[in-house]
Amino acid sequence: MGDSLRNIANTIKDLDSILIFPHINMDGDSLGASTALCLALRSIGKKSYVMLDEEIPENLDFLECGCSIYDVDSYDRFDLSLQIDSSGMNRILGREAAWEKGKIKGCIDHHPTVKQDVYYDFYLTEPETAATGEIIYRLIKYLGAEITLDIANCIFAAIVTDTGNFQYSNTTRQTHEITAELYDIKDFNAKIVSALIYERRSKDSIMMEGEVLSNLEFFSEGKVAIGTLTQDILTKYGCMMNESEGIVQRIMTIEGVEVGCLIKEDDSNLVRVSLRAKHKANVAVVATKFGGGGHLRAAGCTMYISPQEAKKHLIPELIQAAETYV
Numbered sequence: 001m002g003d004s005l006r007n008i009a010n011t012i013k014d015l016d017s018i019l020i021f022p023h024i025n026m027d028g029d030s031l032g033a034s035t036a037l038c039l040a041l042r043s044i045g046k047k048s049y050v051m052l053d054e055e056i057p058e059n060l061d062f063l064e065c066g067c068s069i070y071d072v073d074s075y076d077r078f079d080l081s082l083q084i085d086s087s088g089m090n091r092i093l094g095r096e097a098a099w100e101k102g103k104i105k106g107c108i109d110h111h112p113t114v115k116q117d118v119y120y121d122f123y124l125t126e127p128e129t130a131a132t133g134e135i136i137y138r139l140i141k142y143l144g145a146e147i148t149l150d151i152a153n154c155i156f157a158a159i160v161t162d163t164g165n166f167q168y169s170n171t172t173r174q175t176h177e178i179t180a181e182l183y184d185i186k187d188f189n190a191k192i193v194s195a196l197i198y199e200r201r202s203k204d205s206i207m208m209e210g211e212v213l214s215n216l217e218f219f220s221e222g223k224v225a226i227g228t229l230t231q232d233i234l235t236k237y238g239c240m241m242n243e244s245e246g247i248v249q250r251i252m253t254i255e256g257v258e259v260g261c262l263i264k265e266d267d268s269n270l271v272r273v274s275l276r277a278k279h280k281a282n283v284a285v286v287a288t289k290f291g292g293g294g295h296l297r298a299a300g301c302t303m304y305i306s307p308q309e310a311k312k313h314l315i316p317e318l319i320q321a322a323e324t325y326v
């Protein structure tokens with residue numbers, strides 16, 4: 001949907017400076033895709049940065065590659081502000097002023113809908129593509145830039161994190177084909193990248209996860225599983241909220257669970273809800289009902305209530321989702 005990738009590449013080729021915006025609560029795909037593109041743009045003589053407002057999660061620190069910038073006050077204008085892996089102003093919160101520095105605006109995404117609250121001179125969204133990193137890989141090819149080891153690592157990280165190590169139903173032939181091409185890059189080692197992402201967890205974070213999993217609640221004959229991560233639990237184990245990455249996926253490994261839900265208490269009266277479906281249920285519908293969105297089998301929303309109240313609202317919707325297969 002939207003503009004063609006080839007046209008976007010041609011547009012970018014004519015520009016000199018590009019400021020890239022991954023989404024808030026950055027993940028491996030948004031940061032990996034953003035950095036990969038930034039490095040590729042620099043290699044063909046462009047000025048480019050990845051504009052951030054938050055700290056990079058520790059397990060993604062290797063995706064920084066000298067690209068990130070937190071303050072662009074010294075720059076008057078950029079030719080392009082480019083949003084990656086999301087659309088809409090509420091996905092680049094805290095960076096609105098930087099966004100306005102772009103003479104033109106663009107968006108490259110793989111979420112099903114492009115938010116209409118911001119004007120894009122060009123946009124492309126590919127809902128069938130598992131990771132925005134795949135789109136960026138193809139864009140880099142169109143730009144004529146070389147896939148370096150750093151770029152390969154970023155693309156691989158984007159793909160493995162957004163496909164759950166190729167386990168999610170979004171994984172396609174293209175996902176594997178692009179991944180296969182990465183193996184041709186000199187010194188590329190998938191195991192090293194995977195270990196950086198997945199094998200650097202603290203003992204405390206494992207114990208925190210254990211506590212959430214020990215207190216799961218099940219509904220609809222075990223088809224719905226709900227976990228709750230409160231600030232109290234985080235404090236008890238000295239953990240940060242971003243260490244909850246992976247808990248909802250762990251919930252999905254339980255036999256019989258079709259719909260998984262993790263309610264994360266971010267602040268008093270602010271919870272972030274992660275939703276997953278295994279084979280058939282549509283959790284995007286549930287997320288949308290509460291003002292969020294996402295993919296069919298992986299979605300989320302933010303609710304301005306307590307975890308207990310959020311659970312009360314979510315339970316009937318999740319049961320319905322688990323019983324209504326699509």
Ligand SMILES: [Mn+2]
Pocket residue numbers: 029030085110130131132162
């Ligand atoms: Mn993504």
